[in-house]
Amino acid sequence: MIDFRYHLVSIVAIFLALAVGIVLGTTLLQDPAIDLAKRTSDELTNTNNGLRADLDVLRGREAGNDAFITAQTPEMVASALVGQRVLLIESPGSSTAMREAAQQAIGQAGAEISGRLTLTEKFLDPAGKGVLDGLVNQLKPANMVFPATATSWDRAASLLAASLMTNDPAQANTPNAATGEVLGAFETGGLVSTDGDPAKRATLAVMLAPEKPYEGETAEVLADALVSVAEGFDAASKGTVLAGAVPPAGTATGDAISAARDDSEVSRRVSTVDTADMPAGRVVIVYALREQLTGRAGQYGIGKGASGMLPPVTSASPTPTTQSGS
Structure with a gap:
């Protein structure tokens, strides 16, 4: 056991x-x-x-x-933009340092800066489209007719651009008769602010995109609104360049440069530069403006949708075309 x-x-x-x-x-x-x-x-x-x-x-x-x-x-x-006046347009969230560097290069190219137009967050606020529409309807001249598909920002951009831009060199540096009233109303409404003397019309425009793409439910709407502004100013001038930096990897919506490049109609007329945060990019902005004077547009930089780092280096001999501002 x-x-x-x-x-x-x-x-x-x-x-x-x-x-x-x-x-x-x-x-x-x-x-x-x-x-x-x-x-x-x-x-x-x-x-x-x-x-x-x-x-x-x-x-x-x-x-x-x-x-x-x-x-x-x-x-x-040197001498790339002699005789031109350039309006700088700042969007909410754009870089002051980037704008100052671009402004310096534009000045070195022989152009005169007419001033700055700064869009406020209120200008882009989708909830305030009714106010924007009401202001445009009140201020627009009787002969200004908008397409049926025009958005609130399309209409506002057309009105502002008609007041601040021209494609006629003879009218450059002279105010539009309605400019004072239009700018005053937009500033009083908290939609824009100005610096310099933008009322004396410019022939070219450089719009600075936000440093960071917009986020959230309204990101795509806000990016498209900025594209509308760039397109409106291009149509009223000899050309517009939308400049900024390459967005972070994985950004799907909310980037104004990407939105402009994705729109085939806009990209035929408005040039984009996604290297404005680099010294080389500031040179490209000048070259892109000069290309706009010839009636052509292009997408430049190192990000998605760019056709090359810079446009072909050619002389700025304006030729009539429907692909540039009118």
Whole structure:
């Protein structure tokens, strides 16, 4: 008969065997496991250090390239826009630094900045379209007729552009008779603000897109509204360039430059530049404006939808066409 002591000895023997097995197992496996972990860690560290070194080299190359372009910009754009007046249009969320850098390059190209028109968030607010429509209907001249498909922003842009822009060099630097009333009403309504003397009409326009794409349910509507403004100013002038930076990867909606490029009709007339945050991009803005003077448009930069980094370098000899502003 098996007694209690037999059971106790058996149980102890089992646990002792398990303990011995664990000790032997860990002793045999300890060194290989540690060695593998160490080798893996060393490989990851070396890879990381290599990537950091590559990044430092790329940053150095970029800094050198930017310094070179910045130094050469006056020569690269010299006389490209002589005799032109350029209106700067700032959208809500656009970069002041980007606008100042673009303004400097445009000035180095020989153009005169007529002033700045800054759109407010209220101007783009979808909930305020009724106010915008009412103001446009009140201020527009009797002979201004809008297409049946025109949005609130299409109509507002057409009215503002007719007041601030011209495609007739003889009328440049002169105010439209209705400009004061139109600008005053839009400013009083908190829809826009101005700087400089935009009332004296410009021949070209540069619109600065927001630094970051719009987000949320109204993102696409807001981006399309900015495209409407760019298109309206292009139609009333010798050309418009919509400039900004490449949006973050994965941005589906809310980016004004992408929205303009996705619209085949708009992209035939309005030029876009998605490298305005780079010294080279500011030169491209000037070249794109000069191309607009010839009646052509293009999509330039490094982002989706760009046809190349810059337009063909040609002289600015205006030729009539339906693809530019009228």
